[in-house]
Amino acid sequence: MTLRYVLGRDDFPARWHCGNWSGAHGWTHIVSDLATFAAYFAIPLVLLYYMRKRKDLPFAHMMPIFAVFILSCGTGHLLDALIFWYPVYRVSAAVKVTTAVVSWLAVAALWDLTPKLLQYPSPEALRVEVASRRLAMQQLQEKTLELEKSHADLERYARLLSEDVLVRSAFEVTPFGKLIVNPEGRILMTNPALNEMFGYQSDELLDQSVNVLIPEADAEHHHKRVESFFQDPPREKQYKMGIGRELSGLRKDGTTIPLAVGLTSLDTKQGRLVLAHVADTTEQQRSEEFIRVLFEKASDAHFLLDDSGILECNTAALNLFGCATKSELLGRYPTDFLPECQPDGSTSREWLKRLQTEARAHGHYQAEFTVLSREQGALTCDISLTAVRISGREAFLVACHDISLQKQQQEKLKARHDEMKELLYVVSHDLKSPLVTINGFVGLMVSNLKKGRHEKVLDSAERIRRGAQTMERLIDDILALSRVQRHQATRKAIRVEEVVQEVLESLASDIEKSQAKVVVEAPLPPLVNDEGMLRQILLNLVQNGLRYGCPEPGMELVIGGHRVSGKIHLFVKDSGPGIPNQFHQQIFRLFQRLDKEHQGTGLGLAAVTKAVEKMDGRVRLESEPGQGATFWLEFPERGTAV
Amino acid sequence: MNLVDILVVEDNPDHVELLVETLNEYRVVNHIEIFETGEEALARLKAPGKNRPGLIILDINLPGLGGLEVLEQLKKDPTTSDISVWILTTSNTDSERSRADTLSADRYMVKPLDIEQLWSAVNATRLGWGLLE
Numbered sequence: 054m055t056l057r058y059v060l061g062r063d064d065f066p067a068r069w070h071c072g073n074w075s076g077a078h079g080w081t082h083i084v085s086d087l088a089t090f091a092a093y094f095a096i097p098l099v100l101l102y103y104m105r106k107r108k109d110l111p112f113a114h115m116m117p118i119f120a121v122f123i124l125s126c127g128t129g130h131l132l133d134a135l136i137f138w139y140p141v142y143r144v145s146a147a148v149k150v151t152t153a154v155v156s157w158l159a160v161a162a163l164w165d166l167t168p169k170l171l172q173y174p175s176p177e178a179l180r181v182e183v184a185s186r187r188l189a190m191q192q193l194q195e196k197t198l199e200l201e202k203s204h205a206d207l208e209r210y211a212r213l214l215s216e217d218v219l220v221r222s223a224f225e226v227t228p229f230g231k232l233i234v235n236p237e238g239r240i241l242m243t244n245p246a247l248n249e250m251f252g253y254q255s256d257e258l259l260d261q262s263v264n265v266l267i268p269e270a271d272a273e274h275h276h277k278r279v280e281s282f283f284q285d286p287p288r289e290k291q292y293k294m295g296i297g298r299e300l301s302g303l304r305k306d307g308t309t310i311p312l313a314v315g316l317t318s319l320d321t322k323q324g325r326l327v328l329a330h331v332a333d334t335t336e337q338q339r340s341e342e343f344i345r346v347l348f349e350k351a352s353d354a355h356f357l358l359d360d361s362g363i364l365e366c367n368t369a370a371l372n373l374f375g376c377a378t379k380s381e382l383l384g385r386y387p388t389d390f391l392p393e394c395q396p397d398g399s400t401s402r403e404w405l406k407r408l409q410t411e412a413r414a415h416g417h418y419q420a421e422f423t424v425l426s427r428e429q430g431a432l433t434c435d436i437s438l439t440a441v442r443i444s445g446r447e448a449f450l451v452a453c454h455d456i457s458l459q460k461q462q463q464e465k466l467k468a469r470h471d472e473m474k475e476l477l478y479v480v481s482h483d484l485k486s487p488l489v490t491i492n493g494f495v496g497l498m499v500s501n502l503k504k505g506r507h508e509k510v511l512d513s514a515e516r517i518r519r520g521a522q523t524m525e526r527l528i529d530d531i532l533a534l535s536r537v538q539r540h541q542a543t544r545k546a547i548r549v550e551e552v553v554q555e556v557l558e559s560l561a562s563d564i565e566k567s568q569a570k571v572v573v574e575a576p577l578p579p580l581v582n583d584e585g586m587l588r589q590i591l592l593n594l595v596q597n598g599l600r601y602g603c604p605e606p607g608m609e610l611v612i613g614g615h616r617v618s619g620k621i622h623l624f625v626k627d628s629g630p631g632i633p634n635q636f637h638q639q640i641f642r643l644f645q646r647l648d649k650e651h652q653g654t655g656l657g658l659a660a661v662t663k664a665v666e667k668m669d670g671r672v673r674l675e676s677e678p679g680q681g682a683t684f685w686l687e688f689p690e691r692g693t694a695v
Numbered sequence: 696m697n698l699v700d701i702l703v704v705e706d707n708p709d710h711v712e713l714l715v716e717t718l719n720e721y722r723v724v725n726h727i728e729i730f731e732t733g734e735e736a737l738a739r740l741k742a743p744g745k746n747r748p749g750l751i752i753l754d755i756n757l758p759g760l761g762g763l764e765v766l767e768q769l770k771k772d773p774t775t776s777d778i779s780v781w782i783l784t785t786s787n788t789d790s791e792r793s794r795a796d797t798l799s800a801d802r803y804m805v806k807p808l809d810i811e812q813l814w815s816a817v818n819a820t821r822l823g824w825g826l827l828e
Contacts, residue, residue, distance in 0.1 A: 478788070482756050485785040486707060489806040493713035500720070516709050 059147065065140035079137060086134040093127025096120075112169075115162055122159045125152040209324075210241055230331035233319070236283045238263045238276070241326065250333050252305040268303045283325060286318035302331070311338050354434075354455075357441075359448040362386045373434070373453055375426045387451070392425050396433075412438035412449055424453070432457045476531075479655070483527055487520035494520075530656035533589070537660050542583045542667040544691075549577040549623065552584060553612055556591045560599065567599045568606035574613030580621045581691040586664040590672075593657045594625040594684050602627020602682055614686075621688045628681040637674045699749020699822045700726045704736045704765065705783070706757050710806065714752070714783070721814065723824060733757050733765035740775055748778060749822050753800075755784040755791060763791070766798045779822065 065071075069079060097120035104116055129152050132145040174182070224231055230247030232240055243258045251258075251266055258265070267275050301309045315330040348355060354373040356366035362384045363370075374390045376382045391401035399407070404422070411418040419437040426432050435454040440447065498513040553573055557564065564571055591612070598610045614623035632640065641662045661684075665672045668688055676682035701718075705711045711729050718727065728748065730736040737760075739745065751769065755762035762782065769775045781802040782795050795803050802816055817824055 478786075482785050485806070486710070486756075489785055490707070490709040490713070492807050494709070497713065497716055516712070520709065 059143050060141060061143070062140045065142050067140050068137040071140075083134045083137055086130040090127040090131040090134070093123050093130065096123045112166060115166065118155070118159050118162050122152075122155045125155050128152075209321075230333070232258070232263070232329050232331070234263050234279070234327045234329065236325065238279060247331055250304075250310070250331065251302060257305075266302050268301055268309050271301065279327070282316060282318070282327065286325070302333075310335055313337075354451075354453040356382075356387075356451050357443065357448050358387065358451050359443070359446060364443070364448065370453070373424060373426060373432070373455065375429075390425055392423055392431060395422055408436070408438050409449060412440045413447075416440055421456070429457075433460045476534075480527070480531060483655075484524060487523040487527075490520040491517050527656070530660070534656050534660045534663065537586070537589060537663045537667070540583075540585065540664075540667060542586065544581055545584065546579060546581050547584045547587055548579055549587070549614065550575055552588050553577065553591060556588060556595055559592065560595055563596060563599050567603045567608075569599055569603035570607060570609045571595075572609060572611045574611060577612075577614045577623065578616040578621050580688055582668050582670075582688055586668050590661050590664045590668075590686065591623075591625070593661045597657055598625050598627040598629075598682075598684075602629035604629055616690065619690050621690055623686040623688075624683050626681060626683040631678045631680045632674065632676040632682050633678050634676075637676070640674065641672070698725045698824065700728060700746050701750045701752065702736060702739070702748040703727060703729045703752045704731075704733055704757065704762065705729065705752070705754045706731045707754075710754070717813065721817075723817070725824060731758075733760035733762065737765060737768060740769070741772075747775075750820075751778055751780045752783050753780055755782060755786050755795075763794055763798060766795065766800055770799050779820065781816070 068074070100116055100120060104110060104113060125148060128148050129145070132141065132148055135141065136145060224242070225244050227244065228246055230250045231242075231244045232247050233242040235241055240258050240261050240263055243253075245255070248255060248258065263279070264272055264276075300312045300314055302312045303309055311334045313332045313334050317328040317330070319326045319328050349367050351367055352369055354367065354370035356370045357364040363382055363386070366379060366382055371377070371379065371382060374382055388401045388405060391405075393400060395401055395404040397404070408418055408420060417437065417439045419435065422434055422436050423431050424434050432455055435456050437452045439450040439452075441450050442448065494513040494516045498510050498517075501507070501509050501513070550573070557571060557573075595610065595612070602608070603610055609628050611626045612624070613626070614621065616622075641658050661672060665686065670686060670688040672687075673685050674682060675685060703711060703714060705714070715727060715729075718725075728739070730739065733753075736751075740748075753762045753765060757765070762784065766780055766782070769778065769780060779801045780799075781804060782800045783804050783806060784791070785806045787805045792803055804812060804816070
């Protein structure tokens with residue numbers, strides 16, 4: 054069979070001529086076949102376009118088969134249209150055979166592909182899968198970022214550490230604890246001093262939260278402080294932490310230590326960090342405490358004074374000025390508590406100014422002054438001012454020592470001393486005087502005896518005896534007075550009448566000599582006091598009464614007493630010549646003798662005065678010349694315990 | 696030679712007696728006037744028409760006005776300030792000695808009176824002494 058045969062068209066009529074075609078019907082076939090052919094021809098082109106664009110299309114190897122299949126189908130339709138004019142039925146048959154073969158090849162290929170195609174997921178499953186993958190992807194990305202960041206951090210710190218050997222050693226070799234903290238509060242670096250301070254090993258603190266160094270009670274506050282420090286670091290480079298409150302640190306062993314902390318903000322290339330300087334203030338606090346105790350518990354009043362008033366004071370100062378709390382005293386001026394005038398006559402204001410001037414000039418000044426205590430009234434104090442400087446300002450450290458008690462004792466001692474001096478002087482005179490007499494008349498007597506002038510010897514002997522008697526009396530009275538002075542007063546119930554009787558019995562010979570009429574106005578009120586002293590007083594007063602108050606025989610000496618509003622009054626009353634008013638005080642002093650006639654020693658009433666003092670009583674004289682004399686004694690009903 | 700009148704102010708009669716006896720022993724014949732208190736002596740000195748004594752022997756411990764006060768008044772008064780005053784006392788304290796000195800006492804003598812001391816004092820003064828040999 055030749056090609057001519059195949060292409061030959063002589064054996065068949067053109068389709069238009071085969072049958073009875075209407076034009077419309079024929080053209081419908083022709084146009085439809087041509088349109089189908091065109092479309093079938095376009096499909097492989099589109100597929101080809103896809104393949105070129107998407108190299109990754111699955112099943113690409115199927116494409117040529119589909120293309121040939123579609124093209125052979127299209128060619129069949131083209132021939133059907135051509136056959137209306139060119140009856141190439143043999144070509145058409147060949148094309149149909151080809152189409153059939155290719156179609157079955159495509160079916161086979163498809164069949165072969167079926168298991169693979171069935172494996173493909175549904176679109177819904179695909180959507181879920183995609184979403185979950187997207188999420189995983191997102192998480193993965195976050196993790197990656199985090200890792201990158203921490204890597205960068207580490208890199209940054211490593212660089213920081215190795216930046217400078219000098220800086221590094223300055224950080225390491227210092228008595229102050231140092232640590233570097235990042236904004237999250239993680240410890241990046243510590244130095245040996247800090248580790249030792251908190252009891253940690255060398256690298257133990259690294260990467261820990263700074264909170265491990267802070268007692269729980271302070272953690273919250275510290276956290277806030279750190280936060281605000283990072284957000285808004287103080288303008289000054291060095292910032293002192295915890296001003297106005299006590300900072301403490303937590304050691305590894307759980308104990309706490311007092312701290313002083315300074316913070317420095319480090320703006321590094323790697324971001325803002327904080328360098329903390331930490332000092333353990335245990336020793337400082339202890340010495341501060343010692344100083345505070347020394348100051349607070351000192352028995353003397355201490356205070357600091359400047360132009361604005363009292364800056365600080367101790368408890369003794371509060372007591373001295375009679376203030377209950379410091380607020381009552383601080384800010385006040387000492388003159389508020391001083392009387393208008395000082396012992397030297399100047400006003401307290403001038404006086405204090407002068408003290409300050411002196412202290413300023415000499416550094417220190419000491420004086421005596423009077424202070425008005427709220428409770429104890431005016432007190433005498435020893436005051437010392439020391440010029441000091443407090444925070445660059447002039448101030449004075451003032452110490453006051455209450456010397457009122459010493460003053461009183463000093464005055465008492467001085468009075469006692471004066472009395473002793475007077476006693477010594479008078480005793481030396483009064484004892485010497487009879488000695489002069491005795492000596493002189495012995496000499497005179499010897500001289501007269503030698504010359505045989507016997508008439509004067511008796512007179513001399515009499516004078517010598519009187520001199521000796523005077524000395525004896527004086528010595529007795531001095532001993533009595535000394536006994537009174539040394540006497541330790543006691544208190545017990547006294548039956549006054551019995552004491553009076555004893556006194557009268559012991560003075561029986563004096564009474565007989567004076568021929569006086571002694572009257573006791575019974576009953577006498579009892580009292581609780583020192584019996585020995587009362588006996589001494591009555592003895593002296595009755596003796597005096599007999600000696601001076603009863604110059605004539607038969608004169609009356611009356612002893613009486615009564616109780617008046619809780620006081621016991623006793624009296625010894627004579628009807629003698631009386632004592633002029635101007636001597637009423639003087640008579641009670643040592644060695645005051647008013648009467649030349651009698652051999653008094655001048656010690657009797659002085660002893661009475663002393664004894665009355667020991668009994669917490671008073672003695673006074675009521676007398677007018679010519680009206681007799683009455684010595685009044687006044688005692689508390691119950692003497693105060695001694 | 697005019698014998699001086701001697702005025703003695705002494706409250707202790709024994710001591711007056713001893714002084715007078717001593718002067719007698721040495722045969723001093725001057726006129727001696729004795730007062731027990733300073734007040735009485737001053738009244739006598741200021742009384743008009745009386746002889747001025749040439750010497751006053753004054754005790755310190757006297758009742759009332761003391762011997763040194765008497766001395767002070769005597770030396771203050773121009774009419775008596777030139778009279779010699781000898782202090783004769785049992786007291787021998789520095790303060791009294793110096794006070795007597797300040798008040799221009801002419802001598803300070805301590806009892807018991809040493810006869811030799813009195814004698815030399817008498818001899819040393821240019822007062823008119825009448826002595827029986």
